[in-house]
Amino acid sequence: MEKHKLVSLHLIRLHHAEFGQFIVRFFEDFSRTSLDANTDADFKRMFDALQTQIPNYNSALDQVRASEESAKIAEADKARDIDVQALKDSVKPYRNAKVQTEKDAYISIKILLDQYKGVEDTSYEEETNKLNLLVAKLQSPEYSSHVATLGIVKFVNHLSDSNIAFNDLFSHRSYQVSQKQTYDVKALRKILTDDYSQMANYIAMLANIKSDVFYKDVLAVINNGRKYFSDLLARRNGNSSPKTESNN
Known part of the structure; x- marks a missing residue:
């Protein structure tokens, strides 16, 4: 039986702006599908928590x-x-x-x-x-x-x-x-990374456990963005295309 995995991606190697684009890319890709985040309550909770962090992270980037x-x-x-x-x-x-x-x-x-x-x-x-x-x-x-x-x-x-x-x-x-509020881009990025990794690993795990195609389709959406940015890093460093394995 084929095991479903996350495409390998060293998130830490992405520049701050690239990381922000990576997170946004997931939501853009997801919105182009007919998938309903409400299918899984736990996924929906992580999905929403991740999405609500984007404005603050973008503000932090503007501050930088x-x-x-x-x-x-x-x-x-x-x-x-x-x-x-x-x-x-x-x-x-x-x-x-x-x-x-x-x-x-x-x-x-x-x-x-x-x-x-x-x-x-x-x-x-x-x-x-x-x-x-x-x-x-x-x-x-x-x-x-x-x-x-x-x-x-x-x-x-x-x-x-x-x-x-x-x-x-x-x-x-x-x-x-000139904004009164200041942001710590590194701290915000760490929270985003942790929350994203938790969501991605959750989906990858259930894609191999659940028979519902929903989890496999969400994993495909997640891997679409991961592959794009993994290829970007590979081109930057002159390496070959990434393998498919869990590496957050």
């Missing part, structure tokens, strides 16, 4: 993404702060310029830059606005000739580019991080 975006934003801000300092440093060699045009250019640019002293320490939004104004002035007819005389065009362009890059990233950031 928001945190990653915040780190990228901080890096982008640091990059433009470096460009601000580079622009300031670029005019220093002309403090004692002997050529009058260079003296005039240095004085004009230095006075302008002094108006933006400490701009790196302001809020993200304020710094963005101030740097937009600074770059616009440096590129205006009033200052462009001075910028050209001192040969600091590239420093102005670098600042313009890094400020634009920061603003593009900042304006598209995820706002989920």
